[in-house]
Amino acid sequence: MHEFSIAVNIVDIATDHAEKANAKKVNEIELEIGELSGVIYEAMETAMEAAIKDTLLNGATIKIINTPGRGKCLGCKSIFKLENLFDPCPECGTFSPEVISGKELRIKSINID
Numbered sequence: 001m002h003e004f005s006i007a008v009n010i011v012d013i014a015t016d017h018a019e020k021a022n023a024k025k026v027n028e029i030e031l032e033i034g035e036l037s038g039v040i041y042e043a044m045e046t047a048m049e050a051a052i053k054d055t056l057l058n059g060a061t062i063k064i065i066n067t068p069g070r071g072k073c074l075g076c077k078s079i080f081k082l083e084n085l086f087d088p089c090p091e092c093g094t095f096s097p098e099v100i101s102g103k104e105l106r107i108k109s110i111n112i113d
C-alpha cells in the first residue's frame with residue numbers, strides 16, 4: 001500500500017523532530033495533501049492511524065488539509081481548476097498546464113509537548 005509507506009516516512013520525520021526537541025509526545029500533526037499528489041485522502045488517514053502506533057505520535061490528532069489542484073495555461077495564461085494532470089485548458093484547449101497547486105505532500109505543522 002503506497003499510502004502506508006508514505007505515512008511511515010512522515011511519522012519517522014515527525015518522531016525525529018519531536019526527539020530533537022525533547023518532546024514527550026506529539027499532540028497534533030497537520031499534513032497537506034494535494035488533490036494531484038496521487039495519494040488517496042481516506043487511505044492516508046487510515047495509514048497514519050496505523051503508523052503512529054507505538055511511536056511518540058501515538059494518540060496525536062491527525063489533520064489532513066486537502067489542497068485543490070490548480071493549473072495555469074501556458075497558452076492563454078488563464079488559471080483554472082485542475083482535476084487531473086492531463087486536463088487541457090478550458091479556455092483554449094492547450095495541454096500540459098503549469099501546476100500551481102495540488103501536488104503538495106508535506107508536513108505542515110507538528111504540535112509537541
Ligand SMILES: [Zn+2]
Pocket residue numbers: 073074075076077078089090091092093094
Ligand atoms: Zn488556455
